[in-house]
Amino acid sequence: MPAELVLEARGLVKDYRRTRAVDGIDVLVGAGERVALLGPNGAGKTTTLLMILGVVAPDAGAIAICGIDLARHRSRAAEQVGFAAGYLPLTERMRVREYLRLYGQLYGIADPGPRIDEGLERFRVTHLADAMGTELSSGQRTLIGIVRSTLHRPRLLVLDEPTASLDPDVALRVREGLIEIAENEGTALLMTSHDMTDVDHVCERVLFLSAGRIVADGTPESIAASYGRGNLEGVFLHLAGNHEASATQQSDHP
Amino acid sequence: MTAPVTVELSPRARSWLRMRAIARRHAYVLVRSPHRLFDVTLWPLVDVVLFGSLAAFVGTSGTSGTAKASGYLLAGIVLWHVIYQSQISLSTGFLEETWTRNLLNMMVTPVREVEYVAGVALFGMVKMVMGIGVMVLGALAFFSFHAWSLGFGLIPIAVTLLIVGWAISLFVIGLVLRFGTGAEALAWGVMFVLLPLSGVFYPTKALPTVMQPLALALPTTHAFSALRGLVDKHGLNWTQVSIAGAGSVAMLLLAAWFLVAMLTMFRRRGYITRYT
Secondary structure (H helix, E strand, C coil), X not given: CCCCEEEEEEEEEEXXXXXXXXXXXXXXXXXXXXXXXXXXXXXXXXXXHHHHCXXXXXXXXXXXXXXXXXXCCHHHHHCCEEEEECCCCCCCCCEHHHHHHHHHHHCCCCCCHHHHHHHHHHCCCHHHCCCEHHHCCHHHHHHHHHHHHHCCCCCEEEEECCCCCCCHHHHHHHHXXXXXXXXXXXXXXXXXXXXXXXXXXXXXXXXXXXCCEEEEEECHHHHHHHCCCCCHHHHHHHHHHHHHHHCCCCCCCC | CCCCCCCCCCHHHHHHHHHHHHHHHHXXXXXXXXXXXXXXXXXXXXXXXXXXXXXXXXXXXCCHHHHHHHHHHHHHHHHHHHHHHHHHXXXXXXXXXXXXXXXXXXXXXXCCHHHHHHHHHHHHHHHHHHHHHHHHHHHXXXXXXXXXXXXXXXXXXHHHHHHHHHHHHHXXXXXXXXXXXXXXXXXXXXXXXXXXXXCCCCCHHHCCHHHHHHHHCCHHHHHHHHHHHHHCCCCCCHHHHXXXXXXHHHHHHHHHHHHHHHHHHHHHHCHHHHHC
């Protein structure tokens, strides 16, 4: 177990009507650790992330971010977390710099200008600073979303499909940026992805979810070996097959 | 456990910073969507022309009763827009997040619910001042109606109506959280239930008898009754204003409780997936 826990989620349970989306899982992430949350569609990944972000309330279990109880002090806990997802839009009718300034201030940064410049530079998108959000491609929006999520130097960065819809070169830039943030700033990463290249490159630990339960927890190599597969993709396909067969009623959404 | 990151500002300063950021975000929405100016410029002007013309027509009869009615119409529509603007700006401020699928972005930030509402309401007050300004100027230019001739008594009445507008919008936001964007029609519809019942343009004894008890239970009825006292040059009826003030605060507290209950349900049932 990591010595310094940034995320401590224990016994999480979430039911949607008669479906159990998440079934008593523990998610512990240490400072600077890079963890992937994998699993087939409907395994409970997004629900788990939404609980960790404080947007969905767990039916049982407790979540602490940097030791701050999320249920009791959501705002203080949220200051320690950044979130980006490939599917999230940019706030409309704002230029990129205005948008980043807005979110910097929502995270309590009085003058976010220098951090905006630093973030845009890190992901090599300084040329987009004055563009309107609606002028950006989906890949560019994703990059700006990641810049936004790191402005306040979060202790925990939660990413849902961060490289979805990105070209391979841009996806590489994202992976490099994320590793740099984790290594230089001690930010812990918790990410979902269906791209095993992301996981292999970025993450040092993998949690496999199936039907709301964690069925494997370890390094990508150790998990692949324990399932007798050559790589994570093989494990994913194996577990997805089991999931389809045993949990056709399960859904990630209410 | 790791220590939380050092933050630059005090909690109070961060809270104020977040409220201002939310207000500025909505300022961008208004400035960069000219059609949104309809609510704060054209609509008030249409109303003042409509009700001012009606007042002018009624006033031509020359009797004291009709002269009174014309004053009621113009003063009533100007003050009605205090509720309308405060309600619509807060409701549509929140709906903007749902229309642009920005709700998840907003909900994962440290912004507290009260900060969000305060930020939107802050900019809503700017919109309200714009809208009322247009009406007052329109009434003066087209009908020689000096709204400020009613005196400082207008201020407590306007504050009461402002609070009622916020209360209605919190209620509407609660319904949207619970039932989804289908409930957003209420943002506009609820107002027009209140309009006839509150006696905005006439004493509530003109209402059908069966509706009068309901009208008396509304704080807006007492606010507009106090307004008519000003139009009639009877001075400010503090009893009516006090009832309206207490009623509007009670309404606001009830609406806030309802919103918190709906937000709790929203989180418990995972309704955020409707907006992602």
